[in-house]
Amino acid sequence: MSRTSFAVPSPFALLAAVAIVLAGVLAGSMIQGCSSGGGPFRGLSPSRAPEEMRGIWVTRWDYRSAVDVERAIDVAAEAGFTDIFWQVRGQADAYYRSTLEPWGEELFRDKPNATDPGFDPLAVAVRRAHQQGVRLHAWINVYPLWKGTGQPKDPRHPFIRRPQWRLIDQTGQPQPQTDHYVVANPTDPAVQAHIAAVCRDIVSRYAIDGLHLDYVRFVGDSLPEGKIYPADPASITRFYKATGHRTLSTPADRRAHEGWVRDEITRLVERISSESRRIRPRIELSAAVWRDPDLARETQLQDAARWLKQGTLDRVLPMIYTDDNAVFVRDLNAWLEVAGKKPVTPGIGAYKHQPTQTLEQIRLSEPGAGYCLFAFATIFESVNPFEPKDQASIALRTARRLAIEAVQGAVGTE
Template identity: 40%
Template structure:
């Protein structure tokens, strides 16, 4: 009942009816696909490979390009679902050999699914027509396409490859980006503004996009479409699909730009200060609206692809403070599964939070995210993996960087966890 109200109110708060927005999104993404080679609808150029050469993923071949080597077939869903997954962050790889090593390690350890990060902070880790490369790749090999290599190498090992993207983040650091194409420079109006009109400040935490703006939602849906139509990924994994945690913890309220306030007044007839509960509910609806637009794109482009989201461990807190209603997304089918970032050194607390999620999800797929990096002993990780096996909804370990350090203690942990990771 509660989500039915959300749906009705969501239709009221946007400036176009849902069908018109979907047509608009489809037109936008067709423009991306139909642009002349290298040209984007935002007026930029397709990003070359890290060292200057353009690349082809091998999934969708353009005219005049050499025929790529045949792609290995993806694994059957029944062989990789429920997932025995691991998060592989973007800082883990810099070369094709790095990606091959990652896939070798994951396969040998018994994982059947790799969550491979391809978007970090308004920068991506594949040659995009929409966003620039991550700055870390300035010295990467020419023509290196990490996502293409990851798909190929995962499928060769019969593992699923899910493209993991940080959705809201659009920059991080004490200094602004130098690339004029980067969103911080190209679309300053898309960021968070406080009641005094100040943009979210530069610093060590992510600067986030504002999902209350229709242009932002449309942009992120188009970026998602680019990934799933150009690469044979087995899933799209949405992370940071919420309001910015670090700023909320400081007591700063967002967003108060003129466009957002006008949309809110048009939808409700209110100002934020008139009714805090209504303001919070509307902001929750905007995040849900972003998930809805990505799902609509997803169904149109690749309807059988898995769409999942990483959600906070305390579902009540994350809905009330960060406007992330992951349980509702599950119940109405906006996502196929939620990966709960249930990172905890206490197995009792881990069980309690996972039970709350499982109850709220109404039988839908709730995957246990396990914070292996926090565990001082092997027993804690073992206990939590055993619970995940008992629940029969899969698991995901965070993270590859923590588990595959080569240190003797981590090697012993891998040996101790081997049967559980492999599903035995």
């Protein structure tokens, strides 16, 4: 997941907009959305099934205490959300009790000298979600190891303990540390085994309803130009053995190398799917995927359409984060065309919108299997340090929340 900034209007304008939005939603009247296309908002179709997903992503920055966890679950349930995608792994760390990876540092933002948060966030989240009648999906970032130019505080962190897991280019240099994620080598069998073990651990110990994979792709758009990854000797040896190629010098070689990386990512997804279902047969396997299936496959080496078709995944959530409704419809339709009968639940970037455009994209998502909003802290108040706490920002979040509560309360009851 990623996001950009959004200009915040005055709180007075937002409160006026909320009144208009709520009046239109509750009365079923037409409201002109403040969008760049797509026509007026008419409310949700009466035929929309009440059991369709109304999801929301809750990030690892949104909680630090058991009270934070319970409050997040409670307000999401009260707002009419049916599914919560609860982040439990950000960058090879754990927001649950784990013997495989260290605690996530965000849990200690208020107590930097602590080594244990004193509670198990995922256990609290699962229990509270089920008390509220909400499905909870454990959301993991698959390949990220670390972000930024510093180092993890915990020496047990894989970024420190397993430097050989990093991407190495053809000159022997590791992927540079920037404001993007440094990621693990997706072709390394040890990396695959570790990530699969993390997933098994979560699925076997927590009564989660779903396992949700994010950053299950090759982050080529954030890698230095002209570099080939992975190109360390061990990876190249595996590439040669798998493909029969003997160099990386030609365009055909590099295309084959990309195809090999794509297949290795698929191999891990298949392993996670198989092992998770063996432990918990009714679990739902889903992934946050690139906004367009062709772009996903070619630029992110994420063959998610294949994962759907062969039954490896039960659902995809394409991240169609845009303020252009025409682009939203185009990308959703592209996914629907390749998904067959498998559920496609579009991810809506509520952080980019005025409330009326979020409602418009909820309506435009009707051909899909519900929708999922990114993200919790742009709709509800939370401890997330990246969300501003000024009056105008609070008013915008209030406007989004009230509008979404009104429309979700009407789902299946019109």
